[in-house]
Amino acid sequence: MAEPKTRRPLADSTAVHDQVYDSIRQALITGKIAPGVGVSLRSLAAELGVSPMPVRDAVRRLVAERALAINPANKRLSVPSLTAERLEQLELARQWIEPELAARAAPRADEALVRKLKVIDQDLEEALRVGDVDGYMVANHAFHFAIYERAGAEVLLAMAGGLWLQIGPFMRVVFGRVGTGSLPADRHAEAMDALKAKDADGARRAIAADLSEGMDKMRAAVGAGAGLTAPPPTQTVITIP
Amino acid sequence: MAEPKTRRPLADSTAVHDQVYDSIRQALITGKIAPGVGVSLRSLAAELGVSPMPVRDAVRRLVAERALAINPANKRLSVPSLTAERLEQLELARQWIEPELAARAAPRADEALVRKLKVIDQDLEEALRVGDVDGYMVANHAFHFAIYERAGAEVLLAMAGGLWLQIGPFMRVVFGRVGTGSLPADRHAEAMDALKAKDADGARRAIAADLSEGMDKMRAAVGAGAGLTAPPPTQTVITIP
DNA sequence: GACCTTGCATTGTGATCGCAATTACGGGCT
DNA sequence: AGCCCGTAATTGCGATCACAATGCAAGGTC
Known part of the structure; x- marks a missing residue:
């Protein structure tokens, strides 16, 4: 994962953390990630083939938008339960x-x-x-x-x-x-x-x-x-x- | 800046990026940062005496909450103008x-x-x-x-x-x-x-x-x-x- | 004098490393 | 068999480094 050989030019094209954001967002909207289950930064990163860093960025956005929840004690994040x-x-x-x-x-x-x-x-x-x-x-x-x-x-x-x-x-x-x-x-x-x-x-x-x-x-x-x-x-x- | 001698135990206490978030949030609410002006990650980090990393996290949250805006071309962030x-x-x-x-x-x-x-x-x-x-x-x-x-x-x-x-x-x-x-x-x-x-x-x-x-x-x-x-x-x- | 070009500083982004803490799991004890 | 504790793995957080790109400014040209 994360092959540093081909350096992405980024710039005008969409940044990696935005793509990660869209991926997770799509997965949430379409229900690919069930509510209540826990996810981890590194697992998501490995899944998407990037380093944990852009995943962190994307997760921050999603947490701020209340699309993901973060356990204050564990600091582990999960999909908010449906109440x-x-x-x-x-x-x-x-x-x-x-x-x-x-x-x-x-x-x-x-x-x-x-x-x-x-x-x-x-x-x-x-x-x-x-x-x-x-x-x-x-x-x-x-x-x-x-x-x-x-x-x-x-x-x-x-x-x-x-x-x-x-x-x-x-x-x-x-x-x-x-x-x-x-x-x-x-x-x-x-x-x-x-x-x-x-x-x-x-x-x-x-x-x-x-x-x-x-x-x-x-x-x-x-x-x-x-x-x-x-x-x-x-x-x-x-x-x- | 960022003296690695005293490692913050963090854990149960509030994380650094949360403190940074609160600082910037306060500065925004109280108007310490004027609308329209541009800010930079590194300048904020130096100001608060931390590395740019927790500032990035805090800024992500604030951008997601529309409290900060990010120029899509520049990728430079600023305080949203008042319209x-x-x-x-x-x-x-x-x-x-x-x-x-x-x-x-x-x-x-x-x-x-x-x-x-x-x-x-x-x-x-x-x-x-x-x-x-x-x-x-x-x-x-x-x-x-x-x-x-x-x-x-x-x-x-x-x-x-x-x-x-x-x-x-x-x-x-x-x-x-x-x-x-x-x-x-x-x-x-x-x-x-x-x-x-x-x-x-x-x-x-x-x-x-x-x-x-x-x-x-x-x-x-x-x-x-x-x-x-x-x-x-x-x-x-x-x-x- | 105005405009363009070149150079350097600064910026955001991403990867990697180190650290502390929690969690999972297995072996040993009662 | 059931419980407990010690070890290893995983996790989130933060720092540092590297890099591409942009910004500003000084210097040069017409």
Whole structure:
């Protein structure tokens, strides 16, 4: 691991710690790392073929974003466990911020955005049909944030990103359990219509309804006692592609 | 710098990068580092008498919390400039999350909390009287978060903390310009009364009003054209006590 | 005098090493 | 067999070094 022969020019290209960040972030959002399990810097580094240093950087970011937790006594880090309290607060925050972003995006929406959303939504429905959980979650994320980015609200956008990062493991639990087929994408169509008409209030309502439906399912799954509080084992190796 | 003779036992005591984080965080909140100016890892490290490594860790956290910005081209980091857009979004987020936290804290408030708040509020008024800007801002922060912590809402509390961190530089501009005497603490008394009565809605209104007044002043100061967009010089050394 | 070029200092990034502490595991004792 | 303790491995943290790239400034050219 970590072959020093080919020195990466870095500079303009993405830094290594950013790639590591994206890898772990993807693994978290798609649920490749189960909540409650412990991870180690060196194991992640070996997994990704880099030195522990950029992994430390990436982990710092993720801890600051509450996507990873660090045991204050052990100083060992793990994926935050899924609790009903966390879910409730994350839901509340999402229900406030994401409709707001959609409403702000509406007057700035153009045809290119709607076209882009339509393509994403087709991918989403395709993933739904074949039962591709990862594909569905990636497409869903892309759909929402294609809208949110259009709001031009940097601060709110960053907050929404942090929320999704924290709620990712919940999503995986839900869709890995209930299956993806039960979540219709009707609200996405509503949202696209509202955006096309530059109807801010309509976009707000559509996103709010979309979130409600998704969160209802999550709450049901969590309430039904999904594998939430896994005992924190150590010495666990996770494969990140 | 960095004398390796006395090896810090660290372990249970706070790690160095945490102390560095707190130092920079304090410097940002109290406005010791002006917005727009550039900072460097090595200068900060020399200032604090540590190696650049823990500074990197602390800076990563702060960048993730949007308290520091990093130029994507330069990769040089600086304090985010104060723009009206940022202020507007931060105000919106604060107006939503902080009254919510206050409302959640109300039913869980006890006499010890009210006593603690009273002490903090006395310090606050003392700072106001003598014109101690730093003391005022520290006390104000302590007052609000003594309440918010009582809400028992970890996720929302962390979001509020991030918001304050981002809005700190704005506060400094306001109070360094307008002076501290013009902001009465009446709303704090209202909030304490509501908490004593476990009146959730009263606490929500009191905090909302308190925020409104403070943000009004900030918006006025920013609109009046405070030194917002400072040109980003390099090679700047900041003294952090 | 203005503009370009060259040189040096500084910066962020990553790798490697050392250290203290915790954890895991195995052998020995009761 | 069950428990306990000692040893080895693993972990996070911090320092130092190396390197590519950028920044600034002095010196040279037209």
